[in-house]
Amino acid sequence: MIALVLACSGSGDSGSGVPAPRFTEVGAQALPGVVTTCGSPAKDWILEVNGGGLALGDFDRDGDHDLVVVDGSTVERAEKGEPGNPPRLFLNRGDGTFEPAGEPWRIPPGRFGMGIAAADIEGDGDLDLVITEWGRARVIRNEEGRGFRETTTESGLAAAREWGTSAAFFDADRDGRLDLAVVNYLDFDTTKIAKRGVGNCRWKGFDVMCGPEGLSPEHDRLYRGLAGGRFEEITAKALFVPSSAGFGLGAITLDYDLDGDTDLYVANDSTPNFLWENQGDGTFREVGFQRGVSHDANGKEQASMGLAAADANGDGRPDLFVTNFSGENNAFYASKGAGFRERSSQTGLGGQSIPFLGWGTQMADFDLDGDLDITVVNGHVYPEADRVGTDTSYGQVAQIYVNDGAGRFHLEAMSNAPPMTLRASSAADLDGDGDLDVVALGVEGAVRVFRNDLKRGEAAHWLRVRLVARDANRDAIGATLVAKAGEKRWTAEIRTSGGFQAACPAEAHFGLGKAAKLDELEVRWPSGAKTTVKDVAVDRVLVLEQEAPK
Amino acid sequence: MRRALVLIGLLASTSVVIDAGASAQQTPAKPIPTEPAVAAATTAAPAAPAATAAPAATAATAAPAATAAPAATAVPAVPDVHVAQVAQVAQDAQDVRRAALARDPALLSRAAAERWKDFDPERLTPESLPKDFLVAHAALAQGDLPTTVARLAAVLDTEPDFPPALHQLGVVYFQLQRYGDARTCFERYLEVVPKRIADTRGLGHAYYSLGEYAKARAHYERVLAAAPKDFENLRGLALAKYRLGDAKGALADLTQVLERDPVHADAWTWKAQVLLELDQSEEARVAAERARDLAPWSPRPWFVLATALSDLGREPDSRAARERFQALSRHDQEIRRLESRLEHEPGDFDSRRLLALAQAEVGNRGGARRELARLAADRPDDVTVRILVLDVLDRLGDVEAGQLAARELARVGTDSAAAWKRLEAWYAARQDRMRQIEAGERWRRASQP
Numbered sequence: 001m002i003a004l005v006l007a008c009s010g011s012g013d014s015g016s017g018v019p020a021p022r023f024t025e026v027g028a029q030a031l032p033g034v035v036t037t038c039g040s041p042a043k044d045w046i047l048e049v050n051g052g053g054l055a056l057g058d059f060d061r062d063g064d065h066d067l068v069v070v071d072g073s074t075v076e077r078a079e080k081g082e083p084g085n086p087p088r089l090f091l092n093r094g095d096g097t098f099e100p101a102g103e104p105w106r107i108p109p110g111r112f113g114m115g116i117a118a119a120d121i122e123g124d125g126d127l128d129l130v131i132t133e134w135g136r137a138r139v140i141r142n143e144e145g146r147g148f149r150e151t152t153t154e155s156g157l158a159a160a161r162e163w164g165t166s167a168a169f170f171d172a173d174r175d176g177r178l179d180l181a182v183v184n185y186l187d188f189d190t191t192k193i194a195k196r197g198v199g200n201c202r203w204k205g206f207d208v209m210c211g212p213e214g215l216s217p218e219h220d221r222l223y224r225g226l227a228g229g230r231f232e233e234i235t236a237k238a239l240f241v242p243s244s245a246g247f248g249l250g251a252i253t254l255d256y257d258l259d260g261d262t263d264l265y266v267a268n269d270s271t272p273n274f275l276w277e278n279q280g281d282g283t284f285r286e287v288g289f290q291r292g293v294s295h296d297a298n299g300k301e302q303a304s305m306g307l308a309a310a311d312a313n314g315d316g317r318p319d320l321f322v323t324n325f326s327g328e329n330n331a332f333y334a335s336k337g338a339g340f341r342e343r344s345s346q347t348g349l350g351g352q353s354i355p356f357l358g359w360g361t362q363m364a365d366f367d368l369d370g371d372l373d374i375t376v377v378n379g380h381v382y383p384e385a386d387r388v389g390t391d392t393s394y395g396q397v398a399q400i401y402v403n404d405g406a407g408r409f410h411l412e413a414m415s416n417a418p419p420m421t422l423r424a425s426s427a428a429d430l431d432g433d434g435d436l437d438v439v440a441l442g443v444e445g446a447v448r449v450f451r452n453d454l455k456r457g458e459a460a461h462w463l464r465v466r467l468v469a470r471d472a473n474r475d476a477i478g479a480t481l482v483a484k485a486g487e488k489r490w491t492a493e494i495r496t497s498g499g500f501q502a503a504c505p506a507e508a509h510f511g512l513g514k515a516a517k518l519d520e521l522e523v524r525w526p527s528g529a530k531t532t533v534k535d536v537a538v539d540r541v542l543v544l545e546q547e548a549p550k
Numbered sequence: 551m552r553r554a555l556v557l558i559g560l561l562a563s564t565s566v567v568i569d570a571g572a573s574a575q576q577t578p579a580k581p582i583p584t585e586p587a588v589a590a591a592t593t594a595a596p597a598a599p600a601a602t603a604a605p606a607a608t609a610a611t612a613a614p615a616a617t618a619a620p621a622a623t624a625v626p627a628v629p630d631v632h633v634a635q636v637a638q639v640a641q642d643a644q645d646v647r648r649a650a651l652a653r654d655p656a657l658l659s660r661a662a663a664e665r666w667k668d669f670d671p672e673r674l675t676p677e678s679l680p681k682d683f684l685v686a687h688a689a690l691a692q693g694d695l696p697t698t699v700a701r702l703a704a705v706l707d708t709e710p711d712f713p714p715a716l717h718q719l720g721v722v723y724f725q726l727q728r729y730g731d732a733r734t735c736f737e738r739y740l741e742v743v744p745k746r747i748a749d750t751r752g753l754g755h756a757y758y759s760l761g762e763y764a765k766a767r768a769h770y771e772r773v774l775a776a777a778p779k780d781f782e783n784l785r786g787l788a789l790a791k792y793r794l795g796d797a798k799g800a801l802a803d804l805t806q807v808l809e810r811d812p813v814h815a816d817a818w819t820w821k822a823q824v825l826l827e828l829d830q831s832e833e834a835r836v837a838a839e840r841a842r843d844l845a846p847w848s849p850r851p852w853f854v855l856a857t858a859l860s861d862l863g864r865e866p867d868s869r870a871a872r873e874r875f876q877a878l879s880r881h882d883q884e885i886r887r888l889e890s891r892l893e894h895e896p897g898d899f900d901s902r903r904l905l906a907l908a909q910a911e912v913g914n915r916g917g918a919r920r921e922l923a924r925l926a927a928d929r930p931d932d933v934t935v936r937i938l939v940l941d942v943l944d945r946l947g948d949v950e951a952g953q954l955a956a957r958e959l960a961r962v963g964t965d966s967a968a969a970w971k972r973l974e975a976w977y978a979a980r981q982d983r984m985r986q987i988e989a990g991e992r993w994r995r996a997s998q999p
C-alpha cells in the first residue's frame with residue numbers, strides 16, 4: 001500500500017512547469033452521513049465488489065447539478081426477497097454541497113442497485129433515469145422537475161432478472177427518440193457459484209471470491225425508444241449480438257468514425273471489449289478487433305471496467321481511455337486512420353497505472369489549460385490485495401493524469417485523501433466556479449466529493465455549452481461541437497454515459513487555456529444540421545438552442 | 551570447478567520471462583524439446599531444467615511476450631540432491647508453503663556490512679552450499695515454487711544475505727509474478743555484491759513488469775555495459791525503449807537479438823509490433839509471419855499479423871489471421887489461469903492434467919510435454935497418467951515420443967486392462983500388427999476375473 005501511495009505523491013508540478021490541479025475531498029461536508037452498501041465487507045461473492053452508481057444532472061431544473069446515488073443491498077436480503085436500499089436524489093445547494101431531496105423525489109427500492117443512466121427520455125425538458133440492478137432494470141420518470149415516478153412496468157424493458165451494470169442513452173436510429181443500451185455482467189446465482197473459501201478460487205495464491213472467469217457472461221440488450229417514454233427491445237433485430245458475450249461493465253457513446261451516427265463502446269471484464277459501429281440504420285456491427293480496441297496492443301484481453309472518450313490528441317477524432325485490473329495497464333487508444341492504436345505507454349498512461357485497479361474515469365480539462373487530463377478512481381476488488389506479494393493494495397488513491405500539452409501525461413494524486421476503494425465516478429462543475437469537480441462512490445461507505453481547487457490564472461479560460469435540439473433528442477446527445485480560437489481547435493461530443501455505472505451532464509466543457517474568447521463555435525446536431533456561432537464570450541455557461549425547423 | 555561454473559551460470563541466467571502477454575510461457579527456449587525431454591515425459595524422470603524455464607507471466611503489462619531464457623542449460627540438476635531429498639521436498643506441508651509465501655522479503659535478516667564483499671561464486675561448490683539451498687534448487691527443478699521460497703528463506707534466515715539465495719529468491723518471486731518482491735531481492739543482491747551487476751537482468755525485468763520503464767531501461771543499460779553478450783538483457787532493453795516511446799531504438803536492439811538468435815519467436819513478434827508503431831506495415835507483416843511460423847500455437851503473432859494485414863488493406867487475410875488468433879486466445883486464457891494456479895499449487899494434479907490437454911489442444915508440443923513430464927514425475931506408477939500421456943502425444947501426432955510413452959505404459963500397466971486396451975489401439979494406429987495382437991491378448995487376459 002505504501003508503494004501505491006508513494007507512486008502518486010507528486011510534487012504538484014506536472015513536469016511541464018504547470019501546477020497540477022488539486023482537489024480537496026469534501027464528501028463529509030458536501031454529503032454528510034451519506035453511505036452506500038454493497039454486500040459484506042469480506043466480499044465473499046462477486047456480486048459484492050462493484051459498488052453502486054451515480055448520476056450528475058440538473059434534475060430540479062434550477063441550473064446546477066444534482067446527484068443521484070444508486071445504492072445496493074446484501075446478498076442475504078436479496079435472496080430473501082427483501083428490497084435493497086433505494087436510490088436517492090440529493091439536490092445541489094448551488095455551492096457544491098447537497099441536501100436530500102424531499103418526498104416527491106423518493107425512488108422506490110429495487111432488488112440490488114448497480115448503475116444508472118440519465119437523459120430526457122420523453123423530450124419534455126427534464127432528466128429521467130434508468131437504474132440497473134441485479135434484478136430488472138428500472139425506469140424512473142421525472143415529473144417536470146417536481147418529482148420522480150417509477151414506470152418500469154409499462155416501460156417495455158425486459159422483465160428478466162439480470163445483472164445490469166452500465167447503461168447508455170443515444171439515438172441509435174436517428175429517429176429523434178433516445179434509445180437505450182443496457183450492459184450486463186454475468187449470470188449470478190448463489191446456488192451455482194461457490195462462496196469465497198469454498199469455491200477453490202484463487203488469486204496470487206489467496207482464496208478470493210469466484211468470478212468472473214469460469215462464470216457465464218450475459219448478453220447486453222438494446223432497446224428502441226418509443227413514444228411516451230416506452231421502449232421496445234431490438235437486440236437481435238439490430239444485430240446487437242456479438243459472437244461471444246462479454247462480462248460487460250462500462251459503456252460510452254461516441255461517433256468514432258465521424259459519420260454522423262452514434263456508436264457504442266463497451267468495456268468487458270476479462271473478455272474482449274466491443275466497439276459497436278452504427279450502420280446508419282440503427283443496426284450494428286461489432287468491430288472492436290478491426291478497429292484495434294478489443295484487446296491491448298499485445299493481443300491480450302484485459303479486465304476492463306471504466307471508459308472515457310474525448311479528443312485528447314487534437315486530431316478531431318475521439319480517443320478512448322479504458323481502466324483495467326491491477327497488473328494490467330490502463331489503455332489509451334489513440335485514433336489512427338479508420339480505427340485506433342493502443343499508445344498507453346508512449347503517452348505515459350501505461351506503466352504508472354499497473355499497480356492500480358481502475359474504475360470510474362473522465363477525460364476532461366481539469367486544469368483549464370487547453371488540453372485534456374484524465375481522472376481515475378481506483379480500488380481493488382479483493383480485500384486480500386493487502387496481503388504480501390500482490391504488488392497492489394485494497395485501498396488505492398484517486399489519480400489524475402495531467403496532460404503536458406505535448407502528448408504525454410504525468411501522474412498526480414488527485415487529493416490528499418487516503419487510499420480508498422472507489423468505483424463509480426462522474427465529473428461536473430458542482431460549485432459553478434468553471435472547473436470540473438468529481439464525485440465518486442466507494443464500493444461501500446461514504447460518498448466522496450473531490451472539489452477542484454484550481455487557482456485560476458489568466459491562462460485558464462473555460463466554456464460550458466448546453467444544447468437544446470429541436471429536430472432530435474432534446475439534450476442533443478450525439479451532437480459534436482468544435483470550438484475554435486486562432487489556430488486552436490477543441491472537439492467535444494454530447495453524451496451522458498461514460499465512466500463506470502455512472503451518468504454525467506449532457507454538456508460540453510471546454511478548457512480553453514489562454515483563449516479569452518472563441519472565434520467560432522460549430523455545432524453538428526444529431527440530425528446532421530449545423531449551427532455556427534461567431535465571437536463567443538467564454539468563462540460562462542452557454543445554452544444554445546437550435547433554430548426551429550422551417 | 552565444473553560445478554562452480556554451473557553455479558555461476560545459475561546466477562547469470564535469470565530464467566524469467568517478461569512481458570508475456572501472448573503466452574510467453576508457451577514459447578520454449580528452443581522450439582521443440584530434444585529427445586531427453588521426451589524421455590522425461592515418459593519415464594517419470596523429473597524434467598528439471600524446464601521447471602524454471604517458463605513462468606506464467608499473466609501480468610497484463612507483461613504484455614509482449616518473451617522467451618524463456620536459456621533455462622535448459624542455465625539451471626542444471628544438482629547432483630548432490632538425491633531422490634529421497636527431492637521426495638522430502640514434495641512432502642513439505644501446505645501450511646509451511648503458505649507460511650513461506652506469506653513472508654515479506656523486505657523483512658529478511660540482513661548481514662553485517664561487507665559480510666559478502668569478497669563473495670566470489672567461483673569459489674563455491676555444491677558441497678559448500680547450505681543443504682536448504684540445494685533442496686530449494688531441486689524443488690525449483692520440480693516446479694515447486696512455494697517450497698523453493700520456503701527453503702531459500704530458510705537459507706537466508708541462517709545465512710543472511712547469502713548472495714546465491716537472494717538472487718534465486720528474486721528469480722522465483724518473479725516466476726510467481728510477485729514483481730515487487732523480486733525487485734526487493736535483486737536490489738538487495740546488488741547492494742550486497744555490487745560487482746555482480748551482470749547477474750541482474752532480472753532486476754530490469756522486475757522494474758519493467760511493475761511498469762517502471764525508465765528504471766528498467768537504466769538498469770538494462772548497466773547490465774549491458776557489464777555483459778554485452780547478454781541478449782536476453784538486450785531484448786529487455788528493447789522492450790523498455792519501446793514502452794518509453796523510442797521505437798527506433800527498440801527496433802535496433804531487437805534486430806541485434808534476432809541476428810544472434812534467428813528463431814526467437816518472441817523477438818520476432820516484438821519486432822513486428824515495433825514496426826507497426828513505425829507504420830512499416832509490410833515489414834511488420836513479414837516479421838509477424840516469421841513469429842507465427844516459429845510459434846504457431848501462440849495467439850500473439852497471429853494478433854500482430856492480423857493488424858499488419860489490416861493496415862495493408864488485405865482484409866480477407868487479416869480476417870483469417872484474426873479467426874486463428876481468436877481460437878488460440880480462448881485456450882490461452884485457460885492456459886494462463888491454470889499456470890497461475892500451478893505456480894502456487896504445483897501439486898494440483900487436475901490443473902496440471904487440464905494444462906497438458908490445453909497445451910496439446912493448441913498444438914504446443916513443448917508445453918504439453920513439459921506438463922506430461924511433471925504429471926509422470928508426480929505419479930510415476932499411475933496407469934491413468936500413463937494413458938493420458940499417450941493420449942496427448944497421440945493427439946499431437948508425436949509418434950516418436952508416443953512410442954516411448956507406450957513402452958512406459960506397458961511397463962507400468964502390466965496388469966491393467968485399460969492400459970492394454972489403449973496400447974492395442976495405439977499399435978493398431980501405427981499398423982504394428984505384432985504388438986497390436988500382443989496387446990490385445992494381454993487385454994483379454996487382464997480383463998478376465
